[in-house]
Amino acid sequence: MLSLQHISKYYQVGGNKNFVVNDISLDVDEGEFVSIMGPSGSGKSTLLNIIGMLDEPNDGYHYFVNQPVHQLKEKQRAALYKQYIGFVFQAYHLIDELTVYENIETPLIYQDVKGSERKAMVADMLDRFQIVGKKDLFPAQLSGGQQQLVGIARALIAKPKLLLADEPTGNLNSKQGEEIMELFRKLNKEDGVTIIQVTHSEKNAEYGSRIINLLDGRVESSRKF
Amino acid sequence: MIRNYLKTAWRNLVQNKTTSFISMAGLAVGICSFLLLATYLTNELRYDRFNTNAGRISRLTFSYKSADDKEVNTTALTPTAPVPVFKQQLADIEDGVRVVNYSNMRAAVVQFGDKLFKEKKMLVADASFFKIFTFKFLSGNPATALANSTSIVLTASTAEKYFGDEDAMGKILKVDQKNSMIVTGVIEDVPEYSQIKFDMMGSYAMMPRSLNLAWSSSNDYSYILLKPGANREAVAKQMTDYINKDRPASGGKMWFGLEPLTRVHLYSTAGKGLEPSGNIKYVYILGFVAIVLLVLACVNFLNLVTARSAERAKEIGVRKVMGAMRGQLFVQFIAEAGIITLFSLIAGVLLLSALLPVFSNFTGQQLSLQTWNPEWLILALVTLFVVVTLLAGTYPSLYLSAFKPIVTLKGGSSMQAGGNMLRKSLVVFQFVVSVFFIISTIIAGNQLRYIQSLNTGINRDQVLVLDLGGMGYNQIESFKGEIGQQTGVLGSTASYDSPVNVGGGYSINTAEGKNADFNLSVTAIPVEKSFTKTLGIKLIAGNDLDLGDEQQVMDTSADKRRYSFILNEAAVKGMGWKPEQAIGKKIGLNGRMGTIKAVAKDFNFASLHEEITPIVMFPEYDWFGKLLVKTSGKNTANTIAAIASKWHKFYPNSPFEYHFLDQEFDAMYKTDQRTGGILTAFTVVTILISCLGLFGLAVFSTRQRIKEIGIRKVLGAGVASIAGLISFDFIKLVLIAIVISSPLAWFAMNKWLQDFAFRVSIQWWVFVLAGGMAALIAFLTVGYQSIKAALSNPVKSLRSE
Numbered sequence A: 001m002l003s004l005q006h007i008s009k010y011y012q013v014g015g016n017k018n019f020v021v022n023d024i025s026l027d028v029d030e031g032e033f034v035s036i037m038g039p040s041g042s043g044k045s046t047l048l049n050i051i052g053m054l055d056e057p058n059d060g061y062h063y064f065v066n067q068p069v070h071q072l073k074e075k076q077r078a079a080l081y082k083q084y085i086g087f088v089f090q091a092y093h094l095i096d097e098l099t100v101y102e103n104i105e106t107p108l109i110y111q112d113v114k115g116s117e118r119k120a121m122v123a124d125m126l127d128r129f130q131i132v133g134k135k136d137l138f139p140a141q142l143s144g145g146q147q148q149l150v151g152i153a154r155a156l157i158a159k160p161k162l163l164l165a166d167e168p169t170g171n172l173n174s175k176q177g178e179e180i181m182e183l184f185r186k187l188n189k190e191d192g193v194t195i196i197q198v199t200h201s202e203k204n205a206e207y208g209s210r211i212i213n214l215l216d217g218r219v220e221s222s223r224k225f
Numbered sequence B: 001m002i003r004n005y006l007k008t009a010w011r012n013l014v015q016n017k018t019t020s021f022i023s024m025a026g027l028a029v030g031i032c033s034f035l036l037l038a039t040y041l042t043n044e045l046r047y048d049r050f051n052t053n054a055g056r057i058s059r060l061t062f063s064y065k066s067a068d069d070k071e072v073n074t075t076a077l078t079p080t081a082p083v084p085v086f087k088q089q090l091a092d093i094e095d096g097v098r099v100v101n102y103s104n105m106r107a108a109v110v111q112f113g114d115k116l117f118k119e120k121k122m123l124v125a126d127a128s129f130f131k132i133f134t135f136k137f138l139s140g141n142p143a144t145a146l147a148n149s150t151s152i153v154l155t156a157s158t159a160e161k162y163f164g165d166e167d168a169m170g171k172i173l174k175v176d177q178k179n180s181m182i183v184t185g186v187i188e189d190v191p192e193y194s195q196i197k198f199d200m201m202g203s204y205a206m207m208p209r210s211l212n213l214a215w216s217s218s219n220d221y222s223y224i225l226l227k228p229g230a231n232r233e234a235v236a237k238q239m240t241d242y243i244n245k246d247r248p249a250s251g252g253k254m255w256f257g258l259e260p261l262t263r264v265h266l267y268s269t270a271g272k273g274l275e276p277s278g279n280i281k282y283v284y285i286l287g288f289v290a291i292v293l294l295v296l297a298c299v300n301f302l303n304l305v306t307a308r309s310a311e312r313a314k315e316i317g318v319r320k321v322m323g324a325m326r327g328q329l330f331v332q333f334i335a336e337a338g339i340i341t342l343f344s345l346i347a348g349v350l351l352l353s354a355l356l357p358v359f360s361n362f363t364g365q366q367l368s369l370q371t372w373n374p375e376w377l378i379l380a381l382v383t384l385f386v387v388v389t390l391l392a393g394t395y396p397s398l399y400l401s402a403f404k405p406i407v408t409l410k411g412g413s414s415m416q417a418g419g420n421m422l423r424k425s426l427v428v429f430q431f432v433v434s435v436f437f438i439i440s441t442i443i444a445g446n447q448l449r450y451i452q453s454l455n456t457g458i459n460r461d462q463v464l465v466l467d468l469g470g471m472g473y474n475q476i477e478s479f480k481g482e483i484g485q486q487t488g489v490l491g492s493t494a495s496y497d498s499p500v501n502v503g504g505g506y507s508i509n510t511a512e513g514k515n516a517d518f519n520l521s522v523t524a525i526p527v528e529k530s531f532t533k534t535l536g537i538k539l540i541a542g543n544d545l546d547l548g549d550e551q552q553v554m555d556t557s558a559d560k561r562r563y564s565f566i567l568n569e570a571a572v573k574g575m576g577w578k579p580e581q582a583i584g585k586k587i588g589l590n591g592r593m594g595t596i597k598a599v600a601k602d603f604n605f606a607s608l609h610e611e612i613t614p615i616v617m618f619p620e621y622d623w624f625g626k627l628l629v630k631t632s633g634k635n636t637a638n639t640i641a642a643i644a645s646k647w648h649k650f651y652p653n654s655p656f657e658y659h660f661l662d663q664e665f666d667a668m669y670k671t672d673q674r675t676g677g678i679l680t681a682f683t684v685v686t687i688l689i690s691c692l693g694l695f696g697l698a699v700f701s702t703r704q705r706i707k708e709i710g711i712r713k714v715l716g717a718g719v720a721s722i723a724g725l726i727s728f729d730f731i732k733l734v735l736i737a738i739v740i741s742s743p744l745a746w747f748a749m750n751k752w753l754q755d756f757a758f759r760v761s762i763q764w765w766v767f768v769l770a771g772g773m774a775a776l777i778a779f780l781t782v783g784y785q786s787i788k789a790a791l792s793n794p795v796k797s798l799r800s801e
């Protein structure tokens, strides 16, 4: 599904290049469930952003569904993104001016889904995450965990083929976290959604079929189950 | 999708009440000002266009240059012959009409039963008048309304004044006690935007001079209706050729010109017309002001939106990650701009309809929403909506929609919101404009005050002007004697007309020591011997007129009649003499033979826009139009009442009317003053809008720096130091603006001043004052925010981070 070849990302600090992602090569097949782990600051989020085409590497080649991402224009990249990817952010990133309902609905709007259809899909999501009662609240009126749930619902609503999740359970209690992980597993197994998640929890990482450990921007180890 | 946009936009508005309000208030004020000025300009530009034939009507001008004149004199006044003669001779002329005040010197006294009024706006015109010009008849027939010498057409309100609800048609009005005039038509009141304004219109045939066709003695205004397709210039040339056909080559030259009717009001340079004209320059200036105000208001809006970009960066990032294309975001932000614009437009139009009556008063023009043609108004509003939305929305939309999602989501928004430089430039721009306006109004104000207070060589303070209307000199003499007894009256003198209205058309055509064909065009005024004394005109050589001079000109035998002339410096210079040399020289003024008795210091008898031209004052006692009464200025009301009661005793059939000479002088600068007033008003608006913008930015900047302020306070900074810190950031911008603006304003105002023959020099303190004002206003605007921020509780601001 995607292939990174010799990808590097660095920041110029003083005269030095400060590598955040250092020559990483990585292939992910369709239907995989990959967990990325590593200490804080090791470059996990950066790597995920590059995979999600939100960030651009300084070096290397990046192919996504056989398209050379490093050669695409912004518009083409956005189109690709819209078609394939759902993203769950470490910091939720909900739109403060929109209600829970509207936040979840937004991706559908940009994908030109019809109004009646949207309604059904959003209702389904609200139901699935048991937040029907919160649908008219604004993000500021939710707890951190609830915001995270909305963020996940929003990422899933457009039925992405690739789900990228940056610490999706970071703010959830262990029971909620477990439920989310079960949901991910189900999506992966039954719907064939490819998932790449960043996590600090060994237990959650093990839901995946492969665990990649990063250290200082390099792949330290990679295990497949 | 649109609903989603509108929803976000609406919530954004509500959430940021202060800044939304500032944006909208600024825009609304800007839009309102723009529309006010546009209404004013529409009114100026629609002048005379209501005439169906406007495109084919021209006003005739007459130019002449006598042999010894340096310049060509052009006037809109024409002799009696051109209209009837050219109408017959020239194939391209369809029709023509002579129009003139029934009396230039005074108001007509009109009587119906026991109703007696002085009518200042009575004109007379040839019978063709209502065929050429379009005035709506309520009763009567336009084609025949002025057919007889006794015909008179009234406007609706004049008819009502005399006859109330009764039908005016066929009623008989007595004009000046001698002429019985039959009402042959009633028309709708003449619109303000007609150069020919009148309350009653008589027939030109009632003027004695209508009987002979003369090519000299220019007293009428002539309008020519050309045949469709006729070439204006070609016709003017034919006229000029016609009049020069049998003239000897040696003498002066004459030209006829045709000014398009629709250009007379704003472009004419032909001097005095039926009414003082406007000035196309002021149309440009005010048009420029209108656009600048609108741009300023848009800049405000733009500034506040980009200032908020830091806060919106996250939303933009998320939306992009959700799959929003740049185009879609662009549309969203434009939609937001559109909503604000729409609200502002509505508020602006409401404000406009509330302010139009005030503005009408202020400008002395009849302005209302009716000034606009309804379709035009709608078109203007729609255009305004689109233009303002694009002007105010495009840049922020482009700017915001271009945000890179990853940068904004990582919280690096402040890095990207580097529109800081831009925002500062915009504030500088606004203040450049504001300071420019402040400087301009100060200088314009100075100049207007200057020309009004300038010692014009005439002591016109407390001089009353009474209408004599050609009363016999003996009667005037005894009336003068009576009021001379009155306390408060320092002196009085009769003259042909008020010194503001000195007439041209004279020339000195014989002079001692000059060639036989010597000819110098001058303005001249028949006066009484006490003229210079009463008006305080200084003599620099020779002696004032005395009883002997009076007796000489009163000599009934034309042969023995001798004139004593007073020339001004300019006239003496025109003759090529020194003041002392001139005394005793023999000259002839249009056949009046005599000697130069005195030379007067130059004094202003015309607008100070113009240089002082040659003038000759001479005693001539056969016709006096005005009595100038110099009063002491103490207890003026009593003095006037006393004069009035004497007047009624002397002239029981003539209403007593007076005005001050000062008013006549002021009237010459009406357009200047009006524009000055408008400029002042809109300078205030400019400052207001700029301050709104500055205030908005101060709100943001303090909000953004709230954490910094908190930390500084915790570290021990005092309120004053923090308030100073924030204020200085803004004051700095204003200082930069002052530096940029001053030379621009200096340049522009220098140009404007060139229009005045008498002008102030631009003083350095004007710039200091303007700069100081701008800085002070900016400080007051920002200071409040700064102090509020400085007083805020640091714990609160830090915790919320």
Ligand SMILES: Nc1ncnc2c1ncn2[C@@H]1O[C@H](COP(=O)(O)OP(=O)(O)OP(=O)(O)O)[C@@H](O)[C@H]1O
Residues within 6 Å of the ligand: A011, A020, A038, A039, A040, A041, A042, A043, A044, A045, A046, A047, A090
């Ligand atoms: N704009 C930037 N300039 C310089 N360095 C940066 C910038 N953005 C990120 N970094 C550095 O890149 C490194 C990797 O950041 P990243 O967010 O990928 O870490 P992470 O592995 O996701 O950590 P965490 O587990 O805390 O979320 C960090 O050391 C950070 O300091």
Ligand SMILES: [Mg+2]
Residues within 6 Å of the ligand: A044, A045, A046, A090, A166
């Ligand atoms: Mg991270």
